[in-house]
Amino acid sequence: MSSPTTPADPATVQARLRQLLFALLEQGSSCPFESPEVIPDDVDLSAVGITSIDFLEFALSVEQEFQIAILDSIEPDELPLTLSAWQQQVCSRKKHETQA
Amino acid sequence: MVEIRTYDGDIQQLAEFCNGVWAQRYLGQMPFAQWTAEFLAWELDDAPSTRDMIVAAYDGAKLVGVLPARPMRFHLHGQTIDGSWGSYFSVDPDYENQPVSIKLHLEQRRRHKERGLKLNLGYVFTGYSVGRGQKFWLKQKMIQPVRNVGTWVRALDPAAVSRFSLKRLDRLGMRLSKLVLGPPRPPRNPEAIRPFAPDDAAACAELLDASSRRADLGYAWDATLASRQLGYAPATTTLVAEHEGQVAGLINYCPLKLQGRAPITAGVIDFLETENLPTRTAVDLIRTALIDMRARGMHLAMALRVATMPFWPLAWGAFTMIPAEYCYTAQPVDFDWPQHRLKRLHVHWR
Numbered sequence: 001m002s003s004p005t006t007p008a009d010p011a012t013v014q015a016r017l018r019q020l021l022f023a024l025l026e027q028g029s030s031c032p033f034e035s036p037e038v039i040p041d042d043v044d045l046s047a048v049g050i051t052s053i054d055f056l057e058f059a060l061s062v063e064q065e066f067q068i069a070i071l072d073s074i075e076p077d078e079l080p081l082t083l084s085a086w087q088q089q090v091c092s093r094k095k096h097e098t099q100a
Numbered sequence: 101m102v103e104i105r106t107y108d109g110d111i112q113q114l115a116e117f118c119n120g121v122w123a124q125r126y127l128g129q130m131p132f133a134q135w136t137a138e139f140l141a142w143e144l145d146d147a148p149s150t151r152d153m154i155v156a157a158y159d160g161a162k163l164v165g166v167l168p169a170r171p172m173r174f175h176l177h178g179q180t181i182d183g184s185w186g187s188y189f190s191v192d193p194d195y196e197n198q199p200v201s202i203k204l205h206l207e208q209r210r211r212h213k214e215r216g217l218k219l220n221l222g223y224v225f226t227g228y229s230v231g232r233g234q235k236f237w238l239k240q241k242m243i244q245p246v247r248n249v250g251t252w253v254r255a256l257d258p259a260a261v262s263r264f265s266l267k268r269l270d271r272l273g274m275r276l277s278k279l280v281l282g283p284p285r286p287p288r289n290p291e292a293i294r295p296f297a298p299d300d301a302a303a304c305a306e307l308l309d310a311s312s313r314r315a316d317l318g319y320a321w322d323a324t325l326a327s328r329q330l331g332y333a334p335a336t337t338t339l340v341a342e343h344e345g346q347v348a349g350l351i352n353y354c355p356l357k358l359q360g361r362a363p364i365t366a367g368v369i370d371f372l373e374t375e376n377l378p379t380r381t382a383v384d385l386i387r388t389a390l391i392d393m394r395a396r397g398m399h400l401a402m403a404l405r406v407a408t409m410p411f412w413p414l415a416w417g418a419f420t421m422i423p424a425e426y427c428y429t430a431q432p433v434d435f436d437w438p439q440h441r442l443k444r445l446h447v448h449w450r
Contacts, residue, residue, distance in 0.1 A: 045199075052191065052201040053235045059202070060239060072242050076104050076206040079199060 008066065008094040014041065014087045020061050021045070021083065024054055041084040062086060068093045102200055104207045107154035107166060111144070112137040114154070114188075117163050121190035123359065130228035131266060131360040135188065139356065142335035143187075143450070144170055145328065153184060155208045157191070157200045165191040167204040169212075169220060173320035175312050176219075177438060180320055183219030184212065187450040189233070201236060209242075209433060218435035221246075221317075223450065227425030228266075237429055244437050246317070247445070248424035250405040252414050255281055256367075256390065260399040264360040281418060284390035292381050293388045296338035296350065301327040303347040304340065307373045311446050315408050318446030329370070336370070337392065341377055341385045349377040351389045355398055367393035369403035370448035374410045382413040390417060407444040 015036075022036035025048060032048055033039050045055060063070055070089060080086040107114065115137045122132040144154065150171055157165030169186040186208070191200045212220060224233045226248070237243050255261045258278035265271045287293060296304065305326035312318030319325065330338040330352050341349035352371040358364055369389070374382035393401055403409055405421055428445065430437060 046197050049197065051196050052199050053232060055199040056202050056236060056239065060241075063241075069241075071202075071206065071240065074206060075210060076203040079203060079206065081199070 008091050010087055010091050013066070013090050013094075014083065016065060017062065017083050017086050017090070020065060021048075021058060024050065024058055024061070028054070039083065041087075042082050044082055046081065062090065066090050066094065068097065101159070102164060102195065102198055102203070103158050104203050105156060105158065106152045107156035107163075107168075109156075109163060110137075111141045113163070114166065114168075115140050117166060118188050118190040121192060124193055125232070126230065127359065128266075128361070129230045130225070131264070131358055134357040134359055134363070136335075136357075138335045139354070140188070142328075142332040142354075144168055152211060153208075155204050155211065157195075157204055159195070163192075164195045165200040165204050167208050169208055171215070171217060174219060174221075175309075175315070175318050175320050177316055177442075178313075181218050181435070182215075183217050183221065183433075185447070185450070186220055186222040209431070212433045218433055220431040220433065221447070222429055222431075223249075224427045224429055225425065226427050234427070238427065242431055244430045244432065246428040246430050246442050249426050249428055249445070249449075250424040251422045251426075251449070252369075252403040252405050252409065252419040253422050254284075254390065254401040254414075254417060254419040255399070256284070256394040256401060257364075257399040260362075260364050263362040264358065264364040264399070266360050277420075284387055284394060284417070286391065287384035287387045288380060289384055290388065292343070293339050293341050293385055296330050296340050296352075298327060298331060300340050300347050300350075301331065304330055304338075304350050304373075307347070307350060307376070308371060308446075311373055311375065311408055315444040315446035316442040317444075318408070337389075339385060339389055339392075341374075341381050343377055343381060349374045349382060349385055351385050353389055353393065353401070355393075355396065358400075364399040365397060367396075367398040367401045368449065369401060369409075372403065372409060372413070374413050379412060379416075382410065383416045386413050386417040402449075404445075404447070404449040406447070408446040 018036040018039045025031040059071055080089045115135045119134050126132050154168040167189050169184040171184050174181045174183050224237045225231045226234050258274050262271045262274035301323040305321045305323045309321035336354040338352040340347045350373045353367045353369045356366050356368050358366050390401055
């Protein structure tokens with residue numbers, strides 16, 4: 001788990017996001033990936049068979065993993081829809097927290 | 101590409117969309133309400149100033165989701181707070197793989213901030229595991245479960261309610277109740293009960309607001325709100341009871357079609373004020389309402405089981421208590437939600 005005040009390394013964040021997404025997809029009936037490592041950075045979350053509730057679960061698990069609040073303050077248009085967009089969101093918030 | 105914006109259709113289309121979505125998701129799996137345009141117009145106060153509280157998702161011109169809220173002022177432990185209550189959340193199942201629900205939720209939250217609304221209140225149906233609301237709302241840290249609530253129920257047509265019930269045990273119970281539960285009894289003193297008239301709004305608002313202030317959480321009533329809630333016929337019906345020449349009690353109820361195994365129409369008691377009435381008049385008030393509901397083809401009377409709903413008049417009216425099937429939730433927006441438990445609610449069910 002990432003420390004709440006340490007800036008996050010983008011590669012580490014991306015790897016952890018892959019694991020979180022894979023864990024979620026594995027709970028479903030058909031996971032399109034064999035392992036977290038093969039999930040592409042630009043994968044569109046809506047294209048991998050997750051439901052809106054899975055999407056929420058993913059967002060909540062990201063918040064918990066990185067100890068950041070995203071949903072409470074994000075605009076609907078800013079909602080990340082790809083893994084790389086999630087990574088940017090996490091890194092940006094961690095950086096912001098550290099500066100604050 | 102799904103776009104989130106203010107709902108731009110009419111209330112009839114809104115009712116059709118919500119009913120269609122709920123039927124597609126839950127028909128035969130759990131009971132759900134079927135709303136009429138008239139009902140939603142009453143509920144959502146479809147005025148231009150509140151239209152932006154009906155947040156919708158569109159795929160081009162196609163409506164694919166809606167999350168309505170109605171601005172409301174609340175009493176919360178002596179504080180008066182501007183907030184809203186919400187219901188009728190509906191998302192087209194064909195758009196299940198897109199984050200439509202969460203986008204609607206975030207946009208509604210953003211609009212609350214913009215309007216300075218500190219609170220959004222609503223119900224999550226927990227009575228059936230298939231209900232998606234509990235998976236969506238109750239996991240979020242920004243949602244506070246206020247308390248679990250059950251209902252008071254009184255069958256007016258036990259056979260119809262038995263056909264409606266999706267659970268075998270409920271059907272059995274309803275068949276048995278047919279043997280002991282007769283039609284509602286007539287009031288002993290019908291002269292004390294009469295239909296609500298517009299001139300009663302101020303007196304009724306006082307009754308409602310006094311109850312609300314005694315509760316931990318309730319609506320802040322004035323004559324305008326009372327007039328709309330109590331007098332928006334035929335979506336709603338209100339009877340008032342007089343005592344010593346004054347309006348001293350009221351019962352406010354509305355017909356609502358519910359779909360289970362078969363459809364029924366429930367008479368939903370939204371507000372019942374009997375505090376200032378002699379017990380006999382309070383019982384008469386309920387009996388008069390039950391007779392009216394039955395005469396108008398309603399199969400079931402129901403009321404939210406909260407501390408501000410009077411126990412004895414309902415028990416005398418042959419209502420029975422149903423265990424909690426709803427979780428009343430609060431979503432504070434830039435507002436510190438009280439840490440202590442809220443026990444007494446003075447709110448209506450949707």
